[in-house]
Amino acid sequence: xxxxxxxxxxxxxxxxxxxxxxxxxxxxxxxxxxxxxxxxxxxxxxxxxxxxxxxxxxxxxxxxxxxxxxxxxxxxxxxxxxxxxxxxxxxxxxxxxxxxxxxxxxxxxxxxxxxxxxxxxxxxxxxxxxxxxxxxxxxxxxxxxxxxxxxxxxxxxxxxxxxxxxxxxxxxxxxxxxxxxxxxxxxxxxxxxxxxxxxxxxxxxxxxxxxxxxxxxxxxxxxxxxxxxxxxxxxxxxxxxxxxxxxxxxxxxxxxxxxxxxxxxxxxxxxxxxxxxxxxxxxxxxxxxxxxxxxxxxxxxxxxxxxxxxxxxxxxxxxxxxxxxxxxxxxxxxxxxxxxxxxxxxxxxxxxxxxxxxxxxxxxxxxxxxxxxxxxxxxxxxxxxxxxxxxxxxxxxxxxxxxxxxxxxxxxxxxxxxxxxxxxxxxxxxxxxxxxxxxxxxxxxxxxxxxxxxxxxxxxxxxxxxxxxxxxxxxxxxxxxxxxxxxxxxxxx
Amino acid sequence: xxxxxxxxxxxxxxxxxxxxxxxxxxxxxxxxxxxxxxxxxxxxxxxxxxxxxxxxxxxxxxxxxxxxxxxxxxxxxxxxxxxxxxxxxxxxxxxxxxxxxxxxxxxxxxxxxxxxxxxxxxxxxxxxxxxxxxxxxxxxxxxxxxxxxxxxxxxxxxxxxxxxxxxxxxxxxxxxxxxxxxxxxxxxxxxxxxxxxxxxxxxxxxxxxxxxxxxxxxxxxxxxxxxxxxxxxxxxxxxxxxxxxxxxxxxxxxxxxxxxxxxxxxxxxxxxxxxxxxxxxxxxxxxxxxxxxxxxxxxxxxxxxxxxxxxxxxxxxxxxxxxxxxxxxxxxxxxxxxxxxxxxxxxxxxxxxxxxxxxxxxxxxxxxxxxxxxxxxxxxxxxxxxxxxxxxxxxxxxxxxxxxxxxxxxxxxxxxxxxxxxxxxxxxxxxxxxxxxxxxxxxxxxxxxxxxxxxxxxxxxxxxxxxxxxxxxxxxxxxxxxxxxxxxxxxxx
Numbered sequence: 001x002x003x004x005x006x007x008x009x010x011x012x013x014x015x016x017x018x019x020x021x022x023x024x025x026x027x028x029x030x031x032x033x034x035x036x037x038x039x040x041x042x043x044x045x046x047x048x049x050x051x052x053x054x055x056x057x058x059x060x061x062x063x064x065x066x067x068x069x070x071x072x073x074x075x076x077x078x079x080x081x082x083x084x085x086x087x088x089x090x091x092x093x094x095x096x097x098x099x100x101x102x103x104x105x106x107x108x109x110x111x112x113x114x115x116x117x118x119x120x121x122x123x124x125x126x127x128x129x130x131x132x133x134x135x136x137x138x139x140x141x142x143x144x145x146x147x148x149x150x151x152x153x154x155x156x157x158x159x160x161x162x163x164x165x166x167x168x169x170x171x172x173x174x175x176x177x178x179x180x181x182x183x184x185x186x187x188x189x190x191x192x193x194x195x196x197x198x199x200x201x202x203x204x205x206x207x208x209x210x211x212x213x214x215x216x217x218x219x220x221x222x223x224x225x226x227x228x229x230x231x232x233x234x235x236x237x238x239x240x241x242x243x244x245x246x247x248x249x250x251x252x253x254x255x256x257x258x259x260x261x262x263x264x265x266x267x268x269x270x271x272x273x274x275x276x277x278x279x280x281x282x283x284x285x286x287x288x289x290x291x292x293x294x295x296x297x298x299x300x301x302x303x304x305x306x307x308x309x310x311x312x313x314x315x316x317x318x319x320x321x322x323x324x325x326x327x328x329x330x331x332x333x334x335x336x337x338x339x340x341x342x343x344x345x346x347x348x349x350x351x352x353x354x355x356x357x358x359x360x361x362x363x364x365x366x367x368x369x370x371x372x373x374x375x376x377x378x379x380x381x382x383x384x385x386x387x388x389x390x391x392x393x394x395x396x397x398x399x400x401x402x403x404x405x406x407x408x409x410x411x412x413x414x415x416x417x418x419x420x421x422x423x424x425x426x427x428x429x430x431x432x433x434x435x436x437x438x439x440x441x442x443x444x445x446x447x448x449x450x451x452x453x454x455x456x457x458x459x460x461x462x463x464x465x466x467x468x469x470x471x472x473x474x475x476x477x478x479x480x481x482x483x484x485x486x487x488x489x490x491x492x493x
Numbered sequence: 494x495x496x497x498x499x500x501x502x503x504x505x506x507x508x509x510x511x512x513x514x515x516x517x518x519x520x521x522x523x524x525x526x527x528x529x530x531x532x533x534x535x536x537x538x539x540x541x542x543x544x545x546x547x548x549x550x551x552x553x554x555x556x557x558x559x560x561x562x563x564x565x566x567x568x569x570x571x572x573x574x575x576x577x578x579x580x581x582x583x584x585x586x587x588x589x590x591x592x593x594x595x596x597x598x599x600x601x602x603x604x605x606x607x608x609x610x611x612x613x614x615x616x617x618x619x620x621x622x623x624x625x626x627x628x629x630x631x632x633x634x635x636x637x638x639x640x641x642x643x644x645x646x647x648x649x650x651x652x653x654x655x656x657x658x659x660x661x662x663x664x665x666x667x668x669x670x671x672x673x674x675x676x677x678x679x680x681x682x683x684x685x686x687x688x689x690x691x692x693x694x695x696x697x698x699x700x701x702x703x704x705x706x707x708x709x710x711x712x713x714x715x716x717x718x719x720x721x722x723x724x725x726x727x728x729x730x731x732x733x734x735x736x737x738x739x740x741x742x743x744x745x746x747x748x749x750x751x752x753x754x755x756x757x758x759x760x761x762x763x764x765x766x767x768x769x770x771x772x773x774x775x776x777x778x779x780x781x782x783x784x785x786x787x788x789x790x791x792x793x794x795x796x797x798x799x800x801x802x803x804x805x806x807x808x809x810x811x812x813x814x815x816x817x818x819x820x821x822x823x824x825x826x827x828x829x830x831x832x833x834x835x836x837x838x839x840x841x842x843x844x845x846x847x848x849x850x851x852x853x854x855x856x857x858x859x860x861x862x863x864x865x866x867x868x869x870x871x872x873x874x875x876x877x878x879x880x881x882x883x884x885x886x887x888x889x890x891x892x893x894x895x896x897x898x899x900x901x902x903x904x905x906x907x908x909x910x911x912x913x914x915x916x917x918x919x920x921x922x923x924x925x926x927x928x929x930x931x932x933x934x935x936x937x938x939x940x941x942x943x944x945x946x947x948x949x950x951x952x953x954x955x956x957x958x959x960x961x962x963x964x965x966x967x968x969x970x971x972x973x974x975x976x977x978x979x980x981x982x983x984x985x986x
């Protein structure tokens with residue numbers, strides 16, 4: 001058996017994640033011939049359905065939830081690799097079925113297939129599942145690798161995350177654990193590392209000497225959907241900031257890694273997250289804005305008296321030589337005007353230049369900052385605002401937007417993050433997964449925020465979020481640069 | 494009389510320059526309401542034509558040689574300001590006519606109108622004209638300014654330029670002399686200063702620490718046309734490199750001026766030109782390529798045995814702290830494949846980065862340099878080549894071209910350089926004109942080249958120029974970046 005061939009075992013294999021993301025990703029890997037020579041997928045579930053019913057359900061899911069191209073012939077090829085195993089994964093004894101199936105599969109007394117366990121279930125089951133795998137000798141073999149993939153949320157705070165981690169690490173080593181943050185699989189997030197380090201022009205100006213502030217926004221158009229109960233216990237701060245936004249920040253602001261193997265990059269990210277300035281009770285309110293969209297309390301699963309935030313805007317700082325004094329503005333929210341994810345790097349205005357001296361151009365005084373815009377979604381690309389002369393008005397300046405927009409040009413969908421991430425697991429590359437120390441630093445940072453001190457402001461559904469989020473940045477004489485994008489997008493529509 | 498109102502006196506007023514450039518520029522200034530309150534234009538010529546004939550000839554010229562919008566009503570407004578004065582400007586006595594007309598115009602015993610003399614005639618007449626103006630007391634008035642505008646060529650080498658300058662400066666002071674280099678009036682040339690100093694991201698990386706080489710190309714599609722006699726005595730080195738290309742280089746590479754008044758910028762440019770490394774007899778041949786297009790010797794006015802260069806490619810260096818060790822490649826030529834003017838700033842490849850270490854992206858080894866492209870003509874804009882991930886191929890990089898192309902977007906013609914330059918003269922702003930010290934340094938540099946040592950290579954009409962020009966840069970492991978543009982332009986056509 002080669003080192004890539006493996007069996008993927010999905011816990012929660014009839015759920016939404018499996019249908020919407022995992023199976024479509026496997027489909028694309030098969031289509032692109034990226035799957036290893038030998039690949040098998042075992043879907044574990046409690047439902048009493050046949051192999052055929054299971055296969056049909058998954059095929060239907062691809063057609064219903066995605067716009068990827070498929071056909072029956074291709075699906076048949078994938079379906080051959082899929083086996084539905086009915087079992088109750090909470091019961092120790094049931095794992096015999098899995099063990100025997102894995103044995104049978106190899107016609108030997110010991111499991112020799114590489115195993116990828118995908119835990120697409122609620123975190124409360126993680127401990128039991130890993131324990132049951134261990135007790136049933138499923139992960140004992142010396143001739144195969146075991147890798148475990150888990151979805152967020154990984155804990156609700158530092159303490160619960162630590163407890164969960166302890167449960168898992170009794171059985172799996174850190175390098176066997178793949179904590180998925182699907183944002184890390186997005187093309188443009190991967191591209192940030194490459195932009196910074198594979199182009200010589202950015203790194204020299206990537207510090208507080210030249211950068212005035214950094215803004216990261218991940219806005220969603222949808223509300224909380226059917227996740228009311230989960231969401232009402234979690235909120236935007238823990239659901240989005242702790243994971244996606246802090247990860248984007250870490251990649252954007254980390255020091256240049258010593259080298260580019262997977263641990264060096266994660267070392268650099270962990271260090272950055274460790275350097276985040278913690279909040280204190282008396283600066284929570286001025287630097288953090290919570291919002292809740294109108295109608296949130298009527299959502300299914302939500303408490304009628306909920307004060308839960310569905311929106312967060314905050315200003316954070318990094319205490320290290322590179323970033324001392326540079327504010328980082330984060331914004332995320334549900335039920336906003338548009339779906340958008342981007343990073344804006346705003347550079348300082350030029351000093352001692354034409355504009356500030358006796359000038360030959362008789363310029364307007366409103367020279368703009370250079371802003372580097374890393375577009376993550378829905379458009380993927382990169383933009384740069386620069387000041388140039390207006391051509392027809394003789395002595396005026398204007399802002400030109402240099403742009404490279406991959407999706408604008410090609411109109412093609414880039415592969416879903418899960419395609420890349422599943423391949424990463426198969427290849428044993430955990431660069432794009434969150435290591436425990438990163439997670440612990442980000443939870444410590446989030447734990448420093450005392451929600452009791454923060455007022456939750458109402459905001460209109462499909463609006464811009466609470467006024468306070470704009471007031472906060474405007475009072476610093478800055479603006480949210482994504483607003484330019486929203487206006488633009490509207491023009492285009 | 495206000496300080497802008499003036500009378501413009503054109504010597505050579507029935508010539509090509511007047512018809513193709515000067516009158517159309519005045520037309521655009523009138524249209525845009527940029528002309529001063531009181532403005533009069535006196536066209537001096539030897540031809541025996543009426544006011545009406547003169548006016549009609551100019552109007553016809555606008556329609557024939559330009560694509561600017563005009564109409565009879567607008568032209569009548571301009572025509573009212575134009576007076577044709579028949580006189581032989583080589584004869585001292587004839588200047589009485591001009592003097593009297595200028596007096597009559599003001600109904601007084603002394604000229605009180607500001608005077609702009611535009612010498613659209615061969616340099617051999619410059620000395621006589623300024624002398625005759627002086628002798629006839631035309632430039633004596635204390636109540637008005639006198640400015641003199643002259644076209645290139647300003648000399649054939651340092652000695653002849655100095656002689657010419659001495660003749661002129663007997664009558665006009667340096668700050669009254671406006672030596673036109675119409676390239677300095679082009680939008681994107683003006684923009685280079687603004688790009689460098691009104692954007693904070695470029696200046697920190699504008700040195701030999703980050704820049705690997707600089708390339709400036711001004712290629713022409715046309716041959717020498719009807720200028721055979723002039724051209725065969727001059728050649729591409731003196732006609733183009735000495736003026737346009739060195740001026741573009743000076744603006745691109747000058748130190749940050751102390752402030753941005755007109756003398757500071759010209760001080761910085763002059764210093765840069767002074768810092769050019771002179772050639773020696775034994776390095777002429779390896780660093781300079783001359784070319785002559787096939788068929789040149791058959792052009793009208795050209796010697797049958799001419800060895801004159803219609804193409805130059807050369808590698809030059811600047812000896813100062815900022816540019817030590819950075820080669821500057823210049824190329825210009827006639828009868829080439831396309832008309833193109835641009836500056837390419839090639840940055841060093843990234844060091845100690847993903848590509849050079851154990852890497853997570855499994856990158857191809859051919860990471861490209863970042864290249865900042867300043868497009869001057871026919872497109873006006875700015876481009877930047879950056880390395881990004883290929884979206885569909887999982888572990889490959891590609892070069893993305895961020896671009897802001899003004900003319901691509903608007904489709905509009907930016908105003909001709911002469912529009913801005915004539916307004917500059919009216920306003921007394923000589924920033925965009927060549928000062929004597931700049932000129933003297935550039936001539937000294939050109940004089941250091943000994944053409945005798947340089948072979949002139951034949952090249953195909955409408956081709957790329959001689960192979961040797963490509964060999965020269967390729968042997969340095971570099972390439973002419975404009976080639977990308979030529980290929981692209983062809984695709985677009």
